[in-house]
Amino acid sequence: MSDVITTTGLCKQYGKFLRVKDLDLNVPEGVVYGFLGPNGAGKTTTMKMLLGIARPTAGTISVFGQQFNSKNRLSILKHVGSLIESPSYYGHLSGEENLRIICVLKGVPASDINRVLQIVRLENQQDKKVSQYSMGMKQRLGLACALLGDPKLLILDEPTNGLDPAGMQEMRELIRSLPQRYGMTVMVSSHLLSEIDQIAANVGIISQGEFVFQDRLVSLHEKSRPSIAVRTLNNQAAEKILDEQGVSCQRQDDYLLLPKLSDNELAGHISRLAGNIGVVRIEERRKSLEIIFLELTGTAVSL
Amino acid sequence: MIKSLALEFWKIRRRKVWAIVAALLFVQVLWSLWGVETMDAHELSQGWVYFLYQFPILNAIMMPVIAAVVASRLCDIEHKGQMLKLLNTLMPAGRLFAAKFLCGALYMLAVALLQIMVMVIAGLAFGFEGSPPLDKLLYYLLFTTTVNITILLLQQVLSFLIINQMIPLAVGAIGSFVGLFILYFPQNLGRFILWGYYGVLMFVGMDWDRATRITNFHYVPVDWSGFGVLAVAFCIIYILGRALFIRKEM
Numbered sequence: 001m002s003d004v005i006t007t008t009g010l011c012k013q014y015g016k017f018l019r020v021k022d023l024d025l026n027v028p029e030g031v032v033y034g035f036l037g038p039n040g041a042g043k044t045t046t047m048k049m050l051l052g053i054a055r056p057t058a059g060t061i062s063v064f065g066q067q068f069n070s071k072n073r074l075s076i077l078k079h080v081g082s083l084i085e086s087p088s089y090y091g092h093l094s095g096e097e098n099l100r101i102i103c104v105l106k107g108v109p110a111s112d113i114n115r116v117l118q119i120v121r122l123e124n125q126q127d128k129k130v131s132q133y134s135m136g137m138k139q140r141l142g143l144a145c146a147l148l149g150d151p152k153l154l155i156l157d158e159p160t161n162g163l164d165p166a167g168m169q170e171m172r173e174l175i176r177s178l179p180q181r182y183g184m185t186v187m188v189s190s191h192l193l194s195e196i197d198q199i200a201a202n203v204g205i206i207s208q209g210e211f212v213f214q215d216r217l218v219s220l221h222e223k224s225r226p227s228i229a230v231r232t233l234n235n236q237a238a239e240k241i242l243d244e245q246g247v248s249c250q251r252q253d254d255y256l257l258l259p260k261l262s263d264n265e266l267a268g269h270i271s272r273l274a275g276n277i278g279v280v281r282i283e284e285r286r287k288s289l290e291i292i293f294l295e296l297t298g299t300a301v302s303l
Numbered sequence: 304m305i306k307s308l309a310l311e312f313w314k315i316r317r318r319k320v321w322a323i324v325a326a327l328l329f330v331q332v333l334w335s336l337w338g339v340e341t342m343d344a345h346e347l348s349q350g351w352v353y354f355l356y357q358f359p360i361l362n363a364i365m366m367p368v369i370a371a372v373v374a375s376r377l378c379d380i381e382h383k384g385q386m387l388k389l390l391n392t393l394m395p396a397g398r399l400f401a402a403k404f405l406c407g408a409l410y411m412l413a414v415a416l417l418q419i420m421v422m423v424i425a426g427l428a429f430g431f432e433g434s435p436p437l438d439k440l441l442y443y444l445l446f447t448t449t450v451n452i453t454i455l456l457l458q459q460v461l462s463f464l465i466i467n468q469m470i471p472l473a474v475g476a477i478g479s480f481v482g483l484f485i486l487y488f489p490q491n492l493g494r495f496i497l498w499g500y501y502g503v504l505m506f507v508g509m510d511w512d513r514a515t516r517i518t519n520f521h522y523v524p525v526d527w528s529g530f531g532v533l534a535v536a537f538c539i540i541y542i543l544g545r546a547l548f549i550r551k552e553m
Binding site: 050051052053054055070074077080082084085086087088089090091093099100101102104105106130145 | 306310313314316317380383384385386388389390391392393394395452552553
């Protein structure tokens with residue numbers, strides 16, 4: 001699977017503050033890529049650089065295999081839909097009139113308006129002035145603008161911001177369905193781990209402008225595999241016995257953490273320890289994704 | 304470019320930009336026609352030249368405000384809905400700058416044409432002596448429009464770069480005061496201030512006889528060097544303003 005977006009050593013400096021540091025981003029084709037990070041981590045700045053509305057201080061960006069520069073930027077962006085921060089709109093015009101303007105700018109026939117309005121379920125509100133729209137409706141109009149012209153790549157910055165729980169869920173389902181239904185690649189940012197967990201196949205976690213994790217979401221889940229914590233009357237002796245049996249374990253506080261074992265193996269080791277030393281606690285421990293996120297970013301996760 | 308210009312007019316639907324321009328123009332026309340009805344034969348004989356003297360003075364007061372309002376109305380729609388960051392991914396920023404300027408410039412041209420129309424209709428209706436001086440009216444159109452669009456350009460740059468539209472509007476209001484007061488100073492001083500060019504490019508002089516209290520108007524040579532300076536100022540503001548707008552990160 002080829003990468004739709006690739007960045008190498010991408011940096012952005014504002015004054016003396018390096019907002020994005022040496023970012024090597026790889027967004028594979030045909031997936032939802034979750035761009036996760038705490039508030040102020042540099043997600044929006046990175047996305048703005050991918051769209052050319054902020055200039056990188058250093059590094060390169062390739063989109064659809066083409067090196068992004070000021071000359072080819074707009075021709076590349078013809079195949080990209082975007083929604084950055086809050087949705088963009090003309091409040092004094094109706095939703096349909098707003099989309100008509102984007103159609104002209106994208107060179108897309110006006111007949112595409114009905115299609116995107118149906119996708120975002122805004123067809124009954126299209127004649128209303130956008131200033132009278134709720135935040136959720138504006139957000140959906142923003143997505144409709146991004147979907148005009150059937151782009152190959154969608155870059156969505158926190159698209160569920162300001163939506164009510166039902167709207168959030170609806171938006172997530174819609175985003176998740178886009179690669180399958182329309183063959184799009186979607187890069188979506190969020191500070192909500194649970195959100196990315198629901199919609200993304202690949203994930204990049206950014207903290208203080210730097211990547212702390214980038215891989216398939218499954219790999220992140222693997223980090224959360226369970227372990228068995230055992231507390232004995234003499235952990236040092238217990239560790240030695242287990243080591244003799246070929247089981248490497250880790251110490252954590254007053255516990256020994258055993259790796260994933262089959263029930264039979266575990267039962268054998270526990271009875272051996274109980275017979276020789278004395279077992280006082282046995283617990284199953286599983287790192288939640290939130291804990292992993294916290295470990296990776298050093299920042300409390302928003303849920 | 305025509306597509307982008309048409310789009311600018313489409314964007315300002317229901318914004319009633321023309322209504323604000325028309326209202327300000329209406330005030331100006333009422334002001335200029337004040338007293339025309341009671342003109343005596345001597346004054347009627349100088350009716351055309353009187354208009355060509357009075358309109359630039361009124362323009363110095365009104366036009367900076369009209370230009371500031373037009374530029375602000377056109378640019379504010381992009382700030383309000385945070386459209387610039389989206390437009391920047393869809394069209395070259397330089398083209399947006401040019402289309403926006405052309406849209407505003409057409410309003411300013413329409414204002415000058417309407418003023419000439421008012422002058423001609425009023426002159427004929429009130430029986431000014433002679434036929435309308437077409438060559439002088441064309442000069443008036445050229446000079447008024449050039450000063451108008453240069454001020455509009457400056458206002459557009461400010462309205463694009465500064466989100467709070469009170470600042471460019473205040474600049475417009477200050478410009479109208481400056482434009483008026485500079486008329487009381489030697490003409491060369493007006494050359495240093497953009498808003499002073501309504502006075503610099505005025506091609507009518509006035510003599511007022513203290514003893515007889517009779518006012519006589521007369522044509523004076525056109526200050527083409529002043530026009531040249533204004534044209535250069537226009538180019539500099541356009542190039543710098545456009546570059547600043549393009550460089551601006553959203």
